[in-house]
Amino acid sequence: MSPEQSAKDDRRLFRARWILPRSGVVHVDGAVQVAGGVVEEVLPDHGAVGRAGAAGIEIVDLGDVALTPGLVNAHAHLELGALAGRLPRARPFEEWVGALLALRAAADAGELESGLARDGRALLESGTTAVGDIDSLGLAATAGPTAMPRRRVYRELLDGRDAARRAAIVAALSVPLAETDHLLEGLSPHAPFSISDELLAAVASTARVRGLPVAMHWAETPEEVAWLDGGEGWFGRFFPPAAGMAGIDALERHGLLGPATTLIHGNHPRADEPRRIASAGATVVHCPGSHAYFERGPFPLQRYLDVGVPIALGTDSSASNDRLDMRRELALLRTEFPGLDPIRAWSAATEVGARGLGLQGRAGCLAPGAWADLVAFELPEPLPADSWDWLTAAAPAVRGTWIGGRPVPSDALQ
Template sequence: MTIYRGTIFDVAEDAFPGARLRADDDAGLRVVDGIITERAAFTAVRAAHPDDDVVDLRPGIVLPGFVDTHVHFPQVRIIGGLGMPLLQWLDECALPEEERLASVEYARGVAADFVRGLASAGTTTSLVFGSHFAGAVDVLFEEVARVGLRVTAGLVVSDRSLPEPLLTTPERSYEEASALAQRWHRPEGRTRYAVTPRFSYSAGDDLLDACHRVLKDVPGSWFTSHLNENPAEIAAVGAKFPTAHHYLDTYDRHGLVGRASVFAHNVHPTDGELELLGRSGAAVSHCPTSNSALGSGLFPLRRHLDHGVHVALGSDVGAGTGFSLFKEGLQSYFVQQLLGGEGTSLTSADLLHLATRSGAAALGLGEVVGDLSVGKQFDALWLCPREGGPLDVGLRHAASPEQALAKAFTLAGPADVAATWVGGDHVTSR
């Protein structure tokens, strides 16, 4: 039984945009068995529980753990491959590195880099694109379980249009996915299985049917893939599925669009796709630094919201430029500013919503994590910049909690995250 003392910021309501920041100065969070049982002024919580341990998180700000809804495990070592559009970047940067994960020992080192990167950035929950190799996915889950993060991930499957070492068959993909899910899928725990065709450009109808079988046969599993990221990609998918109504239909015809689906990017959607996403309850992971780095386009957030589509944030490491959702939140703000009248004006509280509550809801974990309310798991990060650094100066001169949060999204990075907890377990510290 522990009382965490500090300045606590979160967003406790579902409104987005227009999120309202909840900021409590010198507050106490009492955590019992990983669950927040009380939230009030520190003096009141301490008086009620004088024998509890106290963890003093002053100065700085305590935030809910971040939720990354699209990040690639095999790509942590290739961040920074600039100057190329999507398909060229895949051929020259991503796919050669992903082939190297055929070696379990190489994959083990990548997994350590990857999990450390998430935890040090304050990301406590993530939807992860795994590897094309089952052995590498095992290694990923082993490292996730050792460190204690919340991760939904799975075997990435393709049966065409990629280098031969990355290809599988429908039968093999089903067998390997089922075996991985048997070992690692724990819907009530911290690891869950995600059915993960790379994208329909590299997945034919029979393979997508096999994906549906896994999704149906593994209760509580999730589905994720790519959608409408780049004009050349969209054209290539159209050529491979000439009878499909649109890109999203290539998944929908196989029963893969629903409440347990998260599609990455969707930079260039049709109205029909947005209507289907909104009606089905599927979510979209907005990956702003990746979309900018690859020149994929500016994300039409307003159109998504107008159709009732749920949107969260993804770092898209390694086309994205790092694990920090502070950076992704800031870039999402920039993108909407650049869209002008077609964009959506975002506040600092909206950015926090995107990085926490939005992601938790997209992953079906809204009752478990996403804010620091009583009854939620204590998944949190302690933002405590080094004295004299840019963020330290900014926070000391913030005129309001909203302004402090804006400065955090503008100036913070992993170096400013002093500690991270998942379910009350301390998983990393500076």
């Protein structure tokens, strides 16, 4: 059977009371036409749906739901699912890092794999269909695609500026991940303080040759910035000092600051860095739940928005968050910034996240050619006065999730 014939055979209309195909757009009694796992068309109203139905296209009537693109979680570490609830809160960050490393080293492979699968299911259950997932342990291909969101797996690279460690990392880098539509490759040089300039050069050349997006933890703590400036503080216990090396400078020098780069956290940008990030077109990922977990100071959202830096949302890992649920991250963001336009908040959890993960036009929106990754949120009665305020603040119940037009199997959600 030709691909065209097979697409025609599985063509369906997902009809819903509200269709919200992209930020700021609401269709009442419309539908999303899906075939071959992708969106063919968004039908804006009852009349268009009726005509398509009359033409013989199968209609799946979802009823009183808001149908949206699946949420995009721009930053997680699913491999740390096994550590959920096992790290005491309210530690200094350095003790948390030490405890995390010890627990991760003590966990066996089975524990880590089931933790990863559990976190993947938690994301699906709460309406997330794509995630930027940092992989430091090589577990990327472990969980089957049906029980997981689509993953941009960022292979974490960390040499501690040690030449002996670097050689093996660079050798492994030359072997690409076997990509599918569910599992896509990315690279994550860990953080400015933990990698050598030589490794960053190897990352840059691999990213360029294979067209891979890059994610880096950056400017997370004041200690990180102080250490980069003067080689002082507890970071020195983990890594040899490298005073004067700033993250953004190094990324720029290697041609790694661009639209395919996400900078994770960005809590402490230097004065001119938001502007440099904006002109490069890179994305900053804010993780409200993890931010609150560590009791960080205020996230400098306005400084980024003032100069046009795209802001995406992420959950970070179960080791520093109570739940992996992007609805909760949205609600936390709205509480953190009460003046933020809800449409802007929604785009952080959809289009902007997708762009940061290199999935622009495929994830985070419902438009012709996008993956048919859908979420149906249960509409309350009476209907919310402001759809975007409701979607981003109320953590609405998920009635169903589809990836590539197929329902996520219910046995994957138990």
